[in-house]
């Protein structure tokens with residue numbers, strides 16, 4: 001059955017191109033970055049730092065060779081909290097294939113192999129203690145934040161405008177602002193550094209002004225259901241005062257995209273559409289630009305310290321939301337495992353239970369979509385609910401620009417039409433979806 005097939009690195013597919021070209025490019029950049037920081041490691045840790053740099057580079061070069069010569073996927077050896085689970089997953093795959101040889105870099109599911117590479121980068125660092133905590137993607141993430149400064153200022157100024165006049169906003173005006181900021185957060189997903197294989201990819205134009213020209217590229221738009229979910233989560237509290245629901249944002253990339261998510265979260269709280277926001281990030285550097293706890297705090301600190309009135313005001317507000325517990329940041333090892341989300345209830349029941357407490361889950365980005373849909377070769381007309389295969393801790397919405405060969409929930413003929421007009425529509429990052437699902441019980 002077509003839908004049962006995971007996306008493999010078969011010749012000429014985007015998966016093949018990723019494993020053949022994009023992943024080695026990213027790996028080479030990582031090796032260069034570590035080498036360029038040799039002096040820094042020496043200053044911090046002396047000779048031990050230099051040894052760690054050499055050792056890490058040698059482990060990473062070995063891995064690059066394994067990848068390029070299609071060697072078997074090796075078990076992890078770093079004995080960390082998630083090592084066992086990774087190795088069990090590998091064994092399960094080997095079991096499925098019948099022999100170990102077939103589980104190699106080019107003969108494994110794309111999603112698995114791509115996640116595995118990032119986990120192996122982490123292993124190389126962890127095996128070299130003085131530099132274990134070094135984030136090899138930090139330079140790119142901070143650079144992309146600074147290169148988007150103008151867009152960040154525009155966005156914070158827009159937010160200030162809404163917040164200043166919020167008492168007088170009609171419901172329609174509120175809806176209009178909501179739609180805009182949801183779109184800004186959606187298109188913020190264009191700015192990831194994995195699709196660009198680590199090349200600079202920041203927001204240069206005004207994120208607000210470009211919205212109307214991007215409209216034709218939205219293939220599925222369920223934003224009205226996101227809005228009605230927020231409205232129906234508003235209930236009278238004990239004092240009779242209306243309290244809103246909890247929104248969880250499963251973050252994707254640092255840099256401009258993270259700012260768009262923070263601005264959306266600020267708007268949701270300040271306008272009374274949400275009472276609390278729980279952010280979910282990654283516990284290790286992941287897919288080049290994904291948000292870690294450090295990126296999250298750094299971004300807020302930078303925003304606070306900016307030499308721009310509305311930007312720094314936003315940063316100060318965000319910091320106080322965190323202090324007051326209105327916002328919280330969480331990470332969980334499940335987000336950096338290769339598992340599809342339909343496995344979450346069994347493999348990470350604590351995380352699943354946490355997500356059940358939300359009134360709305362926003363899943364940012366392409367990787368989250370691949371995991372929501374199991375990275376299967378679904379027919380494009382298959383419903384999002386079917387592709388989720390039972391995953392649904394709460395009403396959820398994917399905000400994603402398309403960068404991988406999976407897309408469900410399209411109209412009959414829509415996929416074929418797109419393929420004939422623009423053969424790369426699923427991988428170019430030019431198209432986007434706002435796709436919603438609500439479990440029956442919620």
Ligand code: F6P
Pocket residue numbers: 018114189192193194195252253287364365366367368370401403404427
């Ligand atoms: O399509 C390329 C790719 O690297 C995918 O493998 C991955 O899912 C995606 O880009 C990362 O994009 P995002 O940051 O939106 O999850």
Ligand code: MG
Pocket residue numbers: 192194252253287289290365367
């Ligand atoms: Mg990402």
